Amino acid sequence: MSETSVSVGRVYHETHGHVLKIVIDNAVKKNSFSPEMMAELSDAMTLLDRDESLWVGVLCAVGDDFTAGLDMPKFFGPKATVKPRPEGNIDPFGLANRCRKPLVTAVQGIVYTVGIEIALAGDIVIAADSSRFCQMESKRGIAPLGGAHFRYLTRMGWGDAMYHLFLCDEFKADRALKIGLVQEVVPAGMQIERAMEVAQLIAKNAPIGIQVTKEAGLTFIAGGEKAAIGVIPEIRQRVFSTEDMKEGIQSFVERRQAVFKGR
Numbered sequence: 001m002s003e004t005s006v007s008v009g010r011v012y013h014e015t016h017g018h019v020l021k022i023v024i025d026n027a028v029k030k031n032s033f034s035p036e037m038m039a040e041l042s043d044a045m046t047l048l049d050r051d052e053s054l055w056v057g058v059l060c061a062v063g064d065d066f067t068a069g070l071d072m073p074k075f076f077g078p079k080a081t082v083k084p085r086p087e088g089n090i091d092p093f094g095l096a097n098r099c100r101k102p103l104v105t106a107v108q109g110i111v112y113t114v115g116i117e118i119a120l121a122g123d124i125v126i127a128a129d130s131s132r133f134c135q136m137e138s139k140r141g142i143a144p145l146g147g148a149h150f151r152y153l154t155r156m157g158w159g160d161a162m163y164h165l166f167l168c169d170e171f172k173a174d175r176a177l178k179i180g181l182v183q184e185v186v187p188a189g190m191q192i193e194r195a196m197e198v199a200q201l202i203a204k205n206a207p208i209g210i211q212v213t214k215e216a217g218l219t220f221i222a223g224g225e226k227a228a229i230g231v232i233p234e235i236r237q238r239v240f241s242t243e244d245m246k247e248g249i250q251s252f253v254e255r256r257q258a259v260f261k262g263r
Helices: 035-050 072-076 114-120 148-156 158-167 173-178 191-203 207-230 232-240 243-253
Strands: 010-016 019-025 056-061 103-107 110-112 124-128 132-134 170-172 184-186
Touching: 010 035, 019 035, 019 191, 056 191, 103 114, 103 191, 110 114, 114 148, 124 173, 124 191, 132 173, 148 158, 170 173, 173 184, 184 191, 207 232, 207 243
Parallel strands: 019 056, 056 103, 103 124, 110 132, 124 184
Antiparallel strands: 010 019, 132 170
16 A cells, blocks of 8 residues: 545545555545535546556545535535636546546445445446435435436436436445446445455456457447447557557466556
8 A cells, every 4th residue: 555545524445456445534424425525536547547557546535425425515505615626637427538447336325325336437336335325316306416327228228227216215235236236245344345356357458458358348328239340449459559468468478377467
């Protein structure tokens, strides 16, 4: 671990080799996001995206809950001061600029509204068996502003997506696993450890291979099969010129573990 900055009511990060661990720390308010915390999350995800020594991210939270969503008075109250993100910064919801690197999210306890949307802006979700999910915007007369309306669809299909978006019900980790909202369920207290294990396993692979796989997948989601096929020639050219591709092939021929350097 080469860097730590801890402050309650903040989002901080730690580096573990090639993995950046991003931590939500506002447990006294069920990890609800203030505007400052949302900006700090954007900064941390931008660091992950731009620092070539970082290959994978893990997003997690302290305490009993992942996040209950936005701190509503601080975002919408009379004294709210929400500043725009710096131009080019990663959007925590991934609606505009989305992180190029893999992001594994560990969730527990309450995972409501913005909590689900931020988790699904990543790639893999590891849930504690204590997790409880709810997307309640329709009950409050607003729309899912962080992308739940389409991320639910890509994860679970129309029927299950609309079932939960319309009912605004709370459901548990076993249901989230069944419908594809999360990828693993582990005993409460083990979710961060498991997310770090998954991240370290990903980090053993070639960074360029992981990044272009995500890039191609996002291109397909945004533009369909034709768009995804269209990016293949450029991706192939980009990958074939790297030292890591040569190392991957050589290690396969020599029947040994590859040692990638991210170039």
